[in-house]
Amino acid sequence: MGTAQLTAVPEPKYWHLRSVLLRAIDSEFSIGEVIPNERELAARFGVARATLRQALDQLELEGRLVRRRGIGTLVAAPRVGVPVSRREEGWPGGSREQAWHTVDCVSAPAAERLAQALGVPVGETVHTVRRLRVEQGQTVATESLHVPESVVAQVPEIRLSGAAAEADDHARSVLRRLERLTVDGESRAVELGVAEAEEATLLQRPPGTPVLVVTTQYASGGRLAALAVSTYRADTCRLTFGETGLVEVTPVAPVRTAS
Structure with missing residues (x-):
């Protein structure tokens, strides 16, 4: 070489x-x-x-x-520790609502890229719930939670009344239907990115601000049930994983180089 x-x-x-x-x-x-x-x-x-x-x-x-x-x-103060373990996050619509606040929900035919990510036909209706995560009174993340209609089609729509029957009624109904499914498992991936214009506005930061993008896949009934793309402010967040709040590291054998 x-x-x-x-x-x-x-x-x-x-x-x-x-x-x-x-x-x-x-x-x-x-x-x-x-x-x-x-x-x-x-x-x-x-x-x-x-x-x-x-x-x-x-x-x-x-x-x-x-x-x-x-x-x-x-x-600035040290970064806020934000737990993203399954124990803290849970199934969308469940314990996550303690930290996530709904912005809106849009139902539209899935474009090719989203359809491929969800494993559904192009054009299938997908419900996208947008939310904000608030920690210690500060918005630290945005999220787009994508749920195919075919996943929740067998779950009756839940009509809310009173104060809940406002602009977020549709979002709450989607989350409640999703919550009634049985979660088989989930996987997460984290990568570094920058905030685009819309995300930057929600995070109250300028476009191009460094962010941590957490993509979570939720499985139910042997298929992908939901896809969550969460964008965290890298300048204020320190993500923690695992039941203990620490990242679990597996020792790796040393790499031998050719002499």
Whole structure:
């Protein structure tokens, strides 16, 4: 096997400044404390204001700083631990409702991509329930829960009355029908992404904000019953897995390299 030379890539000025600022923040400031303004920081570190703003923007995206209008830039609190284990999440429509709040529900024919993901024919009606997850009074995630009509077709629609019979009546009915099915199992996948315009608006963050995308497949009756795509703010969330709240790691045998 040939040997490739790695070419050193110059570190951008703002990225180097980000690292310098991070060390200063960790050693000199406490959580919630206001850091000096841009003019003072630019003078202290001998950089242009434009370079400083890039570094501050990066630290805000990473969740290390937070800007408050009329106050300034503060040192952010640690990320919120958000459990995504089956014990905490449960079957949609059940215990999950304690953390998830319904936005709306749309029923429409499935396009090719969604139909393929759900294993249903193109054009089959799919109910999509959109929800927000709130932790400690802060919106930390959005979710699109896709449920094929063929999955809940045998479950009678549930008509709600009183205060529940509002705009979210349809969403609640879909969730209640789904809840009455028996869950056979579920699987989750997590990947890094960025918030698109609609998600960013719901999360109250600018488009392009780093997010963690959790895709959950729920099985019932030997088939895929529902698909949930949950988008978490990477700047404020720390996802936890497993019954203990920790990620379970399986030791891997060391990889031998050819000599």
